[in-house]
Amino acid sequence: MxxxxxxxxxxxxxxxxxxxxxxxxxxxxxxxxxxxxxxxxxxxxxxxxxxxxxxxxxxxxxxxxxxxxxxxxxxxxxxxxxxxxxxxxxxxxxxxxxxxERMAQIRRIDADDFSAVVEAGCILSEFKDAVARQGMFFPLALGAQGSCRIGGNVSTNAGGINVLRYGMTRELVLGLEVVLPDGTIFDGLSTLRKDNRGIDLKQIFIGAEGTLGIITAVSVKLMPQPDQVATALVGLNALDDVISLYRRARRDCCDLLSAFEFMPPLAFVLAREAIPDLAMPMAGDYPAYALMEISGSGLVDIADLMERFLGGVMEEGLVADGVIATSESQARNLWLFREGMNEGQAKRGPHLRTDISVPLSRLADFVRDAEAAVAEALPDCVSVSYGHVGDGNVHLNVLPPAGLSPQECAAQIYAAKGAINAVLDTYQGSISAEHGIGRLKKADFEARLPAVRRKLLTALKGAVDPTFVMNPGCQLNFVDNS
Known part of the structure; x- marks a missing residue:
């Protein structure tokens, strides 16, 4: 390579x-x-x-x-x-x-059954649009949804911004069609919600990243299309306050809370480096920000719920400032800050991209400790922490200073990863919250793999793919060098 x-x-x-x-x-x-x-x-x-x-x-x-x-x-x-x-x-x-990529057909959408069957190569956004035209909703939402495909979403157990309400991709899958390593076809495309006939075989392929077979089609759950969405960006005085706000939002907004993201002040700088004409939504500058979304359909008044919720927490002093989108374009502008910051980081050159999860109650402490560890080891680097508060997922990225040689940059990225992972281990967190292991994180994964789990994974691989034909070198060292 x-x-x-x-x-x-x-x-x-x-x-x-x-x-x-x-x-x-x-x-x-x-x-x-x-x-x-x-x-x-x-x-x-x-x-x-x-x-x-x-x-x-x-x-x-x-x-x-x-x-x-x-x-x-x-x-x-x-x-x-x-x-x-x-x-x-x-x-x-x-x-x-x-x-x-050529297997992109939507085989059927059944509004009465709240289900669909779709081939693995269908682009996520195209599938979501087709479902929406029939008044339904598929909640998986990713930054790459205009390019990523359903089979890859399932193979990596993708996450995204709606996990706190709808769960990871695993929770949305009803059945799978898979080509096995010997070329036989496993047909498990059931749309049954309750099927307790022994071991649920589809689960071994979800998140396996193609190491056990090739997913060719998926049956998924659908939801009623939300016809009301309220989006708000708020400024807070500390990351701890973001966690407190999320706790209140979960209590007061219940399951209508569909997204809750946290961002640092640097997010706005990075986003505008990528999208210069982005309009700043608030005049003040705050230590922490939260981007939240409430959605629903039917008789619930979502706009009123958002206004009453934010009015209450601002009156109590938990939130310092905030803005509620009054149109779809304003809501899109708010989300562009969250999405644009990734583009801004890329424009600054090679950098460390992490995908970490910790217990939600310890998220703020972890961010403080990990950023402090990076600052001590690499004082010239810039840490950017953001992510999905509702599921404890932190993307703590590290940007090396400009002007380094490729070798120096790579060395700093490696050192930053080591500093962050050392802190993560003390929090009993995960090195991969939603991206998977692949080849990039294999060494870190194997170094933290308990013996019993390794034994089970090795036995499973050996039973399903004894000749190591499927994606060798991904996740674990299953490469057959004979």
């Missing part, structure tokens, strides 16, 4: 054998493989023997059988928007990418 290099293209008899077995329409080789072998941020570029693009589940099964017969291992790929190199090949001379 080369960083910021050209894609490695491997030619030979195996490419021709794949064409003969699968037809030229399915097989990409040469320069055409490059865009499938580069990670989302462009930090890593690699290569593959070929990229296979099936159109049906049966073609996926045929592709798997062909790869196995040729001694090739498989890297499944959806929208290639992951952040941990889970869909990036790391052995170009012996790996094939199977892209699900």
């Amino acid at each position: 080369s960083e910021r290099g050209e894609a490695v293209v491997v030619s030979g008899d195996r490419q021709e054998a794949l064409r003969r077995a699968l037809g030229p329409d399915m097989v990409l080789v040469g320069d055409e493989v490059a865009r499938y072998c580069r990670d989302w941020h462009g930090d890593v570029t690699t290569g593959a023997v070929a990229v296979l693009r099936p159109r049906t589940t049966e073609q996926v099964a045929a592709a798997v059988r062909a790869c196995v017969s040729l001694g090739l291992s498989i890297v499944p790929q959806g929208g290639n928007t992951g952040l941990v190199l889970g869909a990036t090949p790391d052995q170009p001379e012996r790996q094939v990418v199977i892209s699900l």
Whole structure:
């Protein structure tokens, strides 16, 4: 694997054998493989023997059988928007990418059953729009939803901004269709809510990042479409106050609270570096900010609930200032600060991106301790902490100073990760809240893996994929080097 290099293209008899077995329409080789072998941020570029693009589940099964017969291992790929190199090949001379991008059909939407069946390659935003046209709602919401695909969302158990109300992707899945490592098809596309016939097999594929099989279709839960949404941005005097505000919001707004994010003052600077014409929503500058959303449908008056809630906490002094969006465009402007800060960080160059979860009650303490550890070890670096308060998910990113060489920058990123993880271990938190493990976090994952859990994971992999054909090198060291 080369960083910021050209894609490695491997030619030979195996490419021709794949064409003969699968037809030229399915097989990409040469320069055409490059865009499938580069990670989302462009930090890593690699290569593959070929990229296979099936159109049906049966073609996926045929592709798997062909790869196995040729001694090739498989890297499944959806929208290639992951952040941990889970869909990036790391052995170009012996790996094939199977892209699900052509399997993008919505097989059915059943409004009476509050369910849908969708193929793995369907783009998340397109699926959400199709569901909305039938008066329904699929609540998974991610920054990359215009590019990411349903199969990848399920394979990584994606999170996003609505987890506190609707749960991770796992909670939205009713059934799966999966092509197994031997090319057989597991058909578990049930839409039953209650099915207690023994072990729930779909769960072993959710979050497995393609290491046990290739998800080709998903049946999911749908919700009533919220026809009322209230969005507010508030300024507070401390991160501890953000936690107190969330506790109050959960009590007073109950399950109507659909998003609750926290941001530092630097978020607004970073967002405007990426989107210069963003209008500042408040005049003051506060130590901490919260972006919250309440949504619902039917007879509940969401706007009144938001006004009464914020009026009460401001009168008590918990919130210093705030603004409620009065239109969809104003709400979108508020969310652009949350989304734009990521673009602003990217514009400053390579940096550490973390995806941490800690107990919600200890979130503020963790942020203070981890930022202090980074400041002590790397005083010239800038820490940016933000995330999803409702599920304890913190993205504590670290920006090295400008002007460093690539080697110096990489060294500071590595040191920052070590400082943060050392604090995280004392809080018994997780190094991956919503992004997965992939290849990027494998060493940190394995270093913290208890023996019993390792034994169970190894046994599961050996039972389902004994020849290590599915995404070797991802999550754990399951690579067969024979």
